[in-house]
Amino acid sequence: MFNFGRHTPQVFGKSLAGHFQNKATYQFAHWLFGRALGLVSVIAFLSYWSQADALIGNDGLKPWKEDLQFIEELSKAEENPAKKWSLRPTLLWFQPLANHHLLFAIGSISAIFLTIGVLPFSSAIVSYTCYLSLMVVGEPFLSFQWDILLTETLLLSLFFLPITRFHHLLKPLRVSNFGRLLLVGLLAKLMLESGLVKFTYFAGDGSNTWRDLTALNFHYWTQPIPHSWSPWIHSLPSWFDRISLYWMYAVELLLPIFLFLPGKIRRVGLFGQILLQGIIMASGNYGFFNLLTLCLCIPLVDDQMLPDRLSNRLTTPQKELHSGKSYPKICLIALTSFLFAFTTLGHLVNDFRGNQPVEKSSFALPNWLLRIHEQVRIFRSFNSYGLFRVMTTTRPEIIIEGRKEGETWQTYQFAWKPSRENQPLYFTGPHMPRIDWQMWFEGLNFENYNGHPFSRFLYGRFLQMKVEGKENSFFSNLADVLGQKEFQALQQAPPEIQKQAISNYNQLMQTFINRSSWFGSLLHAMGENRSCVLEKLSDSNPINFKPSFLRVSLHHFSFSKEKNKVWETEKIPEASFVLTVPNDF
Numbered sequence: 135m136f137n138f139g140r141h142t143p144q145v146f147g148k149s150l151a152g153h154f155q156n157k158a159t160y161q162f163a164h165w166l167f168g169r170a171l172g173l174v175s176v177i178a179f180l181s182y183w184s185q186a187d188a189l190i191g192n193d194g195l196k197p198w199k200e201d202l203q204f205i206e207e208l209s210k211a212e213e214n215p216a217k218k219w220s221l222r223p224t225l226l227w228f229q230p231l232a233n234h235h236l237l238f239a240i241g242s243i244s245a246i247f248l249t250i251g252v253l254p255f256s257s258a259i260v261s262y263t264c265y266l267s268l269m270v271v272g273e274p275f276l277s278f279q280w281d282i283l284l285t286e287t288l289l290l291s292l293f294f295l296p297i298t299r300f301h302h303l304l305k306p307l308r309v310s311n312f313g314r315l316l317l318v319g320l321l322a323k324l325m326l327e328s329g330l331v332k333f334t335y336f337a338g339d340g341s342n343t344w345r346d347l348t349a350l351n352f353h354y355w356t357q358p359i360p361h362s363w364s365p366w367i368h369s370l371p372s373w374f375d376r377i378s379l380y381w382m383y384a385v386e387l388l389l390p391i392f393l394f395l396p397g398k399i400r401r402v403g404l405f406g407q408i409l410l411q412g413i414i415m416a417s418g419n420y421g422f423f424n425l426l427t428l429c430l431c432i433p434l435v436d437d438q439m440l441p442d443r444l445s446n447r448l449t450t451p452q453k454e455l456h457s458g459k460s461y462p463k464i465c466l467i468a469l470t471s472f473l474f475a476f477t478t479l480g481h482l483v484n485d486f487r488g489n490q491p492v493e494k495s496s497f498a499l500p501n502w503l504l505r506i507h508e509q510v511r512i513f514r515s516f517n518s519y520g521l522f523r524v525m526t527t528t529r530p531e532i533i534i535e536g537r538k539e540g541e542t543w544q545t546y547q548f549a550w551k552p553s554r555e556n557q558p559l560y561f562t563g564p565h566m567p568r569i570d571w572q573m574w575f576e577g578l579n580f581e582n583y584n585g586h587p588f589s590r591f592l593y594g595r596f597l598q599m600k601v602e603g604k605e606n607s608f609f610s611n612l613a614d615v616l617g618q619k620e621f622q623a624l625q626q627a628p629p630e631i632q633k634q635a636i637s638n639y640n641q642l643m644q645t646f647i648n649r650s651s652w653f654g655s656l657l658h659a660m661g662e663n664r665s666c667v668l669e670k671l672s673d674s675n676p677i678n679f680k681p682s683f684l685r686v687s688l689h690h691f692s693f694s695k696e697k698n699k700v701w702e703t704e705k706i707p708e709a710s711f712v713l714t715v716p717n718d719f
Contacts, residue, residue, distance in 0.1 A: 334488025600654025
């Protein structure tokens with residue numbers, strides 16, 4: 135007869151045996167998670183803080199004071215005072231805290247406290263509140279998935295972190311199984327969504343490189359910021375790419391199920407996640423995203439995985455401060471479970487639908503679920519994820535040059551973004567260079583705008599007006615934007631042509647304002663030779679003067695096969711504008 139109790143540890147590991155004998159414990163994970171999350175939070179705060187004046191300061195590309203003033207006026211115009219909180223949930227609304235450096239300092243200190251285990255619960259609350267406050271005024275520079283993943287992790291960690299003055303490893307506290315499963319659920323959601331969207335999102339021509347197993351032919355050189363290992367990994371044989379893809383699909387679509395199973399099965403899921411993050415870090419620069427994902431793996435580490443010398447020293451957990459069942463606590467757990475479960479369900483429905491038109495899709499969200507999504511959006515948590523839904527197959531890079539009257543063009547250099555053939559590749563580490571990342575997206579936007587003469591013309595006019603310092607409200611004036619000659623030609627066109635042109639104009643201008651306004655602000659700062667912005671581009675910029683002209687052009691970049699060059703470049707026809715810088719700057 136099969137001895138189940140005897141063979142269970144051999145088949146499933148000690149922690150499944152614990153379900154029948156001694157239940158698996160997570161004291162070490164409980165102690166380590168807060169410290170790891172605190173460290174990632176410190177990195178995120180300091181990385182953002184080092185760029186804050188250039189991004190959201192008074193002389194930055196998108197000053198937070200102007201942003202909040204606009205939101206305030208919008209709320210008053212709609213006679214809805216609460217709207218400003220849903221659009222910008224930030225402590226910067228309060229006058230005593232209306233200083234971004236103060237919030238960075240408070241957030242960084244609280245994250246340090248979390249790292250060393252001091253007041254972990256309270257420190258996580260403060261870190262979450264400060265990062266959320268700074269993130270919402272930092273768009274589009276903080277519109278990335280690792281930023282919302284950090285806020286969601288900090289918020290959900292409140293159910294896992296202990297309420298105590300100091301979390302000591304050898305004096306462990308009671309572990310909340312609900313809090314642990316909530317964090318494991320977040321990791322599973324991140325992976326599952328990232329896997330699903332690769333099969334349900336298609337490029338404009340209907341292709342899907344993830345499905346036909348060619349995505350990695352492009353990924354290593356088209357990713358936003360490759361590093362010095364990326365060309366070598368790109369040069370590996372095609373069979374390596376296929377194996378990597380199969381492995382990634384298994385980790386993202388199959389192994390999330392393993393995370394909820396006991397023993398060695400769960401460990402397979404855990405080690406799969408760790409290996410995937412290691413490979414991603416070895417192939418490209420993604421800031422603190424990989425570290426944060428690894429942090430979410432910690433609640434999967436049970437004490438039975440530790441060396442006996444350490445696991446034996448972990449004492450029987452004591453009741454944590456203010457522990458015990460209470461109706462408010464039960465209600466909060468029930469509400470959080472409901473929100474997490476149903477928002478995740480909604481995200482998965484959208485993932486299955488992909489980028490198909492809603493009317494052609496069999497997947498649609500019910501209205502009540504849409505209302506839940508709308509209500510919880512204020513927290514910037516319970517988010518949807520999915521990196522690289524559509525793999526880019528080209529690398530359009532924007533090259534910006536400046537010159538004085540009668541002199542030669544000189545190129546503005548970026549520290550991380552490629553801007554010349556022999557620009558070396560570097561590791562950014564956990565630092566997230568925000569402007570360089572945005573330049574990658576703007577290159578894709580420029581390539582799309584360049585596909586049609588009218589959108590290319592309007593984009594050039596938009597950038598010229600932004601260099602001149604025009605506000606977004608200026609672009610409602612069609613005659614001033616088009617210019618006298620073009621506006622007269624439009625007036626002489628048939629009525630149906632005029633109507634279509636005006637409709638296209640309004641749509642394109644709204645797109646430019648939403649996606650490219652920050653880039654116009656960057657060009658404006660270059661025209662002013664604004665030091666607080668230019669210093670964040672590169673330490674070795676040859677341009678230290680106020681230019682008379684700026685030239686913005688688009689080039690295709692790809693890894694060079696020559697040893698003495700890093701990049702092969704090719705200028706994209708007609709994708710170039712010469713912008714005049716006003717003399718009164």
